[in-house]
Amino acid sequence: MSRYWSVLGASILISIAALLICPLIGPTPLDFSKIFTEGSLEAQIFWLARLPRVLLALLAGGALASAGVLFQALMRDALATPDTLGVSSGASLGAVVAICFGWADSARLGGLWTASLLGAGIVLMIVVGLSSSGRNVSSFTLLLAGITINSMCVAIMLFLQSVTSLGRSLAITRWLMGGVDAVEYRTLGLLSLFVLPAAVVLIWRSQHWNLLAVGEGWASAKGLDTRSSLRLGYAAGSILAGSVTAITGPIGFAGLIVPHALRMLIGPDHRLLLPTSFLLGGAFLAVCDAIGRTVFAPAELPVGVITALLGGPFFLWVLTSRATIKN
Amino acid sequence: MRPVYQVRDLAVVKDGRALISEIQLELFAGELVVILGPNGAGKSTLLRALAGIETVSAGEVLLGGKSITKIGRREMARQVAMVEPMLDLPFGYSVEQVVMMGRAPHMDAWFEGTEDWAQVDGALAVMDCQPLRKRDYRNLSSGEKQRVLVASALAQQPCVLLLDESAAFLDVRHQMELFEALKRLTAQGYLIVAVTHDWNLAAAWASRIILLKNGRVAAAGPPAELSNEALLLEVFGVPLEVMAVEGRPPVVLQPGATRR
Numbered sequence: 024m025s026r027y028w029s030v031l032g033a034s035i036l037i038s039i040a041a042l043l044i045c046p047l048i049g050p051t052p053l054d055f056s057k058i059f060t061e062g063s064l065e066a067q068i069f070w071l072a073r074l075p076r077v078l079l080a081l082l083a084g085g086a087l088a089s090a091g092v093l094f095q096a097l098m099r100d101a102l103a104t105p106d107t108l109g110v111s112s113g114a115s116l117g118a119v120v121a122i123c124f125g126w127a128d129s130a131r132l133g134g135l136w137t138a139s140l141l142g143a144g145i146v147l148m149i150v151v152g153l154s155s156s157g158r159n160v161s162s163f164t165l166l167l168a169g170i171t172i173n174s175m176c177v178a179i180m181l182f183l184q185s186v187t188s189l190g191r192s193l194a195i196t197r198w199l200m201g202g203v204d205a206v207e208y209r210t211l212g213l214l215s216l217f218v219l220p221a222a223v224v225l226i227w228r229s230q231h232w233n234l235l236a237v238g239e240g241w242a243s244a245k246g247l248d249t250r251s252s253l254r255l256g257y258a259a260g261s262i263l264a265g266s267v268t269a270i271t272g273p274i275g276f277a278g279l280i281v282p283h284a285l286r287m288l289i290g291p292d293h294r295l296l297l298p299t300s301f302l303l304g305g306a307f308l309a310v311c312d313a314i315g316r317t318v319f320a321p322a323e324l325p326v327g328v329i330t331a332l333l334g335g336p337f338f339l340w341v342l343t344s345r346a347t348i349k350n
Numbered sequence: 351m352r353p354v355y356q357v358r359d360l361a362v363v364k365d366g367r368a369l370i371s372e373i374q375l376e377l378f379a380g381e382l383v384v385i386l387g388p389n390g391a392g393k394s395t396l397l398r399a400l401a402g403i404e405t406v407s408a409g410e411v412l413l414g415g416k417s418i419t420k421i422g423r424r425e426m427a428r429q430v431a432m433v434e435p436m437l438d439l440p441f442g443y444s445v446e447q448v449v450m451m452g453r454a455p456h457m458d459a460w461f462e463g464t465e466d467w468a469q470v471d472g473a474l475a476v477m478d479c480q481p482l483r484k485r486d487y488r489n490l491s492s493g494e495k496q497r498v499l500v501a502s503a504l505a506q507q508p509c510v511l512l513l514d515e516s517a518a519f520l521d522v523r524h525q526m527e528l529f530e531a532l533k534r535l536t537a538q539g540y541l542i543v544a545v546t547h548d549w550n551l552a553a554a555w556a557s558r559i560i561l562l563k564n565g566r567v568a569a570a571g572p573p574a575e576l577s578n579e580a581l582l583l584e585v586f587g588v589p590l591e592v593m594a595v596e597g598r599p600p601v602v603l604q605p606g607a608t609r610r
Contacts, residue, residue, distance in 0.1 A: 237437065
C-alpha cells in the first residue's frame with residue numbers, strides 16, 4: 024500500500040513539474056520577472072499562449088492515455104487505443120462533417136463537440152459489435168477492423184473536403200493537422216467538464232476493469248454485472264476520446280506509449296495504472312509539445328507529428344515482440 | 351436435508367439443437383459429484399447452467415430453494431465459484447493478484463483488507479501455490495495455472511465449487527492432491543461438482559457420478575454402482591474393463607478396442 028501511494032505521489036509530482044516547466048519553454052525567450060506585470064508582452068505570451076496550451080496538453084494526454092488503458096482492458100489487447108480501433112478517426116470524421124456543414128462556426132464549439140462525440144461513439148459501437156458477435160475475435164482482426172474504419176473515415180473526410188468551399192476546406196486541413204493550440208480558458212473549462220468526470224468514474228471502477236481484462240466470463244463468475252460495466256466503460260471511453268479530439272484534432276498513438284510503459288513498470292492493476300496513466304499521459308503530451316515548438320523554432324511541429332514518430336516504431340516493437348512470445 | 355441445488359426439467363437449446371434436456375437433479379452439501387460422459391454429452395453446458403452463465407431454454411435451476419435467475423451476480427459469486435477449463439491472461443497479473451480477484455464479490459473498499467489477505471493466503475496454501483505467489487501468471491505451466499484458478503475460486507469463500515476439467519492439465523500427484531483437497535472441502539460442507547474425463551479419479555473420490563449421454567442423464571449413483579461394463583459400453587461406445595482393486599473399481603483401457 025505504501026508502494027501505491029509513493030508511485031501515485033511521484034506521478035503527481037511529475038505532472039506538476041510538467042505544468043511548471045513546460046510553459047517556460049518556447050521559441051521566444053521570456054523574462055520571467057515580468058510575467059506578473061499586467062499588460063506586458065511577457066504576461067500575454069505566458070498567460071494567453073503558453074499556459075493554456077500546456078493545460079490542454081495535460082488534459083488531452085491524460086484523457087487519451089486513460090482511454091487507451093480502458094480499451095486495452097476491455098479488448099484484452101495491449102495494442103487497442105482510440106486510434107488503432109478507429110475511434111479517433113470517427114471523432115475526426117464527426118468534426119469534419121460539422122465544419123463542412125457549418126455547424127462548427129455557428130454554435131462555435133457545441134456543434135463540433137456533439138459531432139465528434141457522436142463519431143467516436145458510433146465507431147466504438149461498430150468495433151464492439153465486431154468483437155462481441157463472434158466472441159473470440161483475435162486482436163489482429165480487431166486491428167484490421169480499426170485500419171479499415173480509419174481508411175473509410177479518411178476517404179469520407181477527403182470527399183467532404185473536396186466538395187466544400189475553399190474557406191471550410193482550409194479550416195478542415197488545419198484541424199486535421201492535429202495539435203494542441205492555445206485555447207481560451209472557457210474551452211479548457213468545458214473540456215475538463217467532460218474529461219475529469221469520465222476519468223474519475225473510470226478510476227473509481229478500476230476493479231471492474233481488472234476483472235474484465237481477464238475475460239468477460241471470469242468477471243461474471245467473480246460477481247460483476249458485466250453488461251452495465253461494459254456499457255459504462257464504452258461511454259466513458261467515447262467521451263474521453265471524442266471530446267479531446269474535438270479540440271485538438273487527431274493525435275496519433277498518444278494512448279499507447281504511456282499505458283504500455285507503465286504496465287511494464289508498475290504492473291497491470293488498474294487502481295494504480297489508470298490514475299498514473301492519466302497523470303503521466305498528460306505530462307508526456309506536454310513534453311512532446313514543448314519539444315515540437317522548440318526544436319525547429321521558429322517553425323512549430325504539431326504534437327501529433329512527435330507522438331506518431333515516437334509511437335509508430337513503439338507500436339511495431341510491441342507487435343513483433345508479442346508475436347515472438349506467441350510462437 | 352434440503353438440497354443445495356434442485357434442477358428441474360432443465361434444457362439448453364442452441365441453434366435448434368438440444369445440448370442438454372430433461373435434466374432432473376438434486377445436489378447436496380458435502381457431496382463430491384463428478385459429471386462424466388463422452389465429448390459433446392453436455393457436461394460443460396450443465397455445469398455452466400448450474401453457474402448461471404448459460405441461457406436456460408426450459409426448466410429451472412434452484413439454488414437454496416431460489417431460482418438462480420432471481421439471484422444477482424454478486425450474491426451468486428459469494429455462493430458459487432466456477433473454475434473454467436483454461437484461461438490465458440493478456441496482461442502480467444501476478445498469481446497473488448489473480449487469486450485476489452476471487453475476493454471481488456466480498457470487497458467494497460479500495461484496498462484489500464486483512465480478511466481478504468487471510469483468505470488468499472489460505473487458498474494459496476490449499477492449492478500448494480504459495481511458492482508461485484509473486485510469479486507472472488502467464489509464465490506458469492498449464493497445471494500451475496489450473497491450481498491458481500482453483501485457488502482464486504476458493505478465495506471467493508463459496509459453498510459450491512464448480513470445476514470444468516480442472517484436473518486435465520495436472521500431473522498425477524497434483525491430480526490426486528486436487529481431489530484430496532476437494533474431498534476435505536466436502537467434509538467442511540462444500541458441494542463440489544466436477545467435470546472430468548478421468549473415470550479413475552471419479553471412481554476414487556466421487557461420492558456420486560452422473561453419467562451424461564446426448565444431453566440426458568444416462569445413469570447416476572455412487573461409483574461402485576455405475577462401474578458395470580455394459581453401462582460403460584453403452585455410454586462411451588467402447589468396451590471397457592472394470593476391475594476391483596482394494597474394493598474400488600478402476601477402469602482399464604483396452605488398446606485396439608476402438609478398431610472393432
